[in-house]
Amino acid sequence: MTPFSEDELKAKVQDGYIVESPEEMTEGYKKALIVQLTVQADTELMSAPSYWRAARYAPSTNTQVSAHAIIQDELAHANIAYRLLEDLGESKEHLVYGRQPHEFKHPYGFDQPLDNWAELVVATGFFDRAGITLLTDVHENTSYGPLKRALVKIGMEETFHLRHGEVWMKRLAAAGGDARDMVQRAVDWMFPMTIEWFGLPDGMKRHSGQLDYRLKGLTNDQLRQVWMASTVPLCESIGIDVPAHYDDGRGEFVLDYPFPCRYDATEKRWFFGEGEISWDDVFARWKARGPMNEVYVESIQRSRGDVGRWLAGQAA
Amino acid sequence: MHEVVYDVFARKARGDSLCHIGYVDALDDETARVYAWRTYDEENWFEMCVVRRTAIIPVNRDDGPFARARKGVGR
Numbered sequence: 001m002t003p004f005s006e007d008e009l010k011a012k013v014q015d016g017y018i019v020e021s022p023e024e025m026t027e028g029y030k031k032a033l034i035v036q037l038t039v040q041a042d043t044e045l046m047s048a049p050s051y052w053r054a055a056r057y058a059p060s061t062n063t064q065v066s067a068h069a070i071i072q073d074e075l076a077h078a079n080i081a082y083r084l085l086e087d088l089g090e091s092k093e094h095l096v097y098g099r100q101p102h103e104f105k106h107p108y109g110f111d112q113p114l115d116n117w118a119e120l121v122v123a124t125g126f127f128d129r130a131g132i133t134l135l136t137d138v139h140e141n142t143s144y145g146p147l148k149r150a151l152v153k154i155g156m157e158e159t160f161h162l163r164h165g166e167v168w169m170k171r172l173a174a175a176g177g178d179a180r181d182m183v184q185r186a187v188d189w190m191f192p193m194t195i196e197w198f199g200l201p202d203g204m205k206r207h208s209g210q211l212d213y214r215l216k217g218l219t220n221d222q223l224r225q226v227w228m229a230s231t232v233p234l235c236e237s238i239g240i241d242v243p244a245h246y247d248d249g250r251g252e253f254v255l256d257y258p259f260p261c262r263y264d265a266t267e268k269r270w271f272f273g274e275g276e277i278s279w280d281d282v283f284a285r286w287k288a289r290g291p292m293n294e295v296y297v298e299s300i301q302r303s304r305g306d307v308g309r310w311l312a313g314q315a316a
Numbered sequence: 317m318h319e320v321v322y323d324v325f326a327r328k329a330r331g332d333s334l335c336h337i338g339y340v341d342a343l344d345d346e347t348a349r350v351y352a353w354r355t356y357d358e359e360n361w362f363e364m365c366v367v368r369r370t371a372i373i374p375v376n377r378d379d380g381p382f383a384r385a386r387k388g389v390g391r
Contacts, residue, residue, distance in 0.1 A: 021380035076355040087381045
């Protein structure tokens with residue numbers, strides 16, 4: 001039994017109290033933490049097949065190694081997050097191998113195909129920057145001790161992914177011609193996709209308890225600003241256009257397109273000209289999942305049953 | 317496949333404290349050694365050890381993952 005009421009625990013964590021064990025958690029705290037960790041674990045896990053499929057476009061043995069090193073890191077991060085969930089009474093076996101593809105909680109961006117080297121490096125530059133933005137905030141603010149400690153390793157490695165992505169974006173953009181055009185095309189669909197990743201604007205945000213329980217410190221809009229503060233200047237410095245700019249008057253980055261808006265996953269194209277759509281439309285698109293959802297999940301799950309039966313001495 | 321949890325301890329350099337750095341799920345001690353070394357490769361560790369969570373004996377606390385493992389709750 002938890003020693004605290006919901007209100008007592010909220011007050012304690014706002015005052016700096018660090019929760020170390022499930023026994024100290026209220027139902028509300030535990031539920032909010034499980035949701036947060038499931039999204040984190042699923043995101044790390046599903047980035048792996050997405051990057052793995054794209055690693056075949058690596059242009060050298062060295063880049064093959066670095067791409068696969070990133071994939072290895074992502075799988076390890078997923079493992080760590082699922083391990084934390086097990087300590088909360090969840091089953092990793094079920095979470096990884098027992099769910100249908102549409103039941104995973106990763107962002108829509110990791111349901112998309114990455115079809116060339118430029119798309120892989122922009123994905124590591126943008127998506128991993130989003131990941132590090134979210135997880136740095138969690139690391140600095142979370143009231144859950146085991147997660148805070150786990151994020152030390154994760155933060156170090158995500159920084160490497162990000163550097164890899166950004167260095168290659170710079171290199172391709174500087175080469176000009178087709179190389180630069182490929183980066184621009186990747187940025188054109190991945191920039192708005194990452195912006196959307198951070199979720200509902202603060203004014204529309206449903207109450208999740210994550211801030212009350214101090215499982216994170218910044219709001220969705222604040223996190224979006226942190227991501228843009230790194231990404232927009234990077235792209236501007238290498239001559240790549242992004243649909244956002246810094247507004248001196250407002251003292252923040254603003255988007256130059258209707259947000260949110262319609263996306264065609266087959267064409268990898270946003271329809272800025274059609275104006276703003278509702279968030280219900282966005283949620284419907286996310287819920288339907290993207291074109292690679294089943295392929296990616298199947299690539300994670302496919303061998304589990306057979307090998308398990310071999311080890312149990314049964315015919316597969 | 318029946319995997320169990322192992323806790324991972326390591327020190328970066330001579331003279332450092334041995335710290336709890338994470339955990340792996342593994343089939344046995346040998347796979348636990350490999351998974352730990354491969355998973356926690358963010359440092360060039362001077363020393364790393366793995367311990368089956370059920371082998372850790374809590375001294376002063378009756379809650380948390382180690383106590384739960386001793387009681388047979390979770391893996």
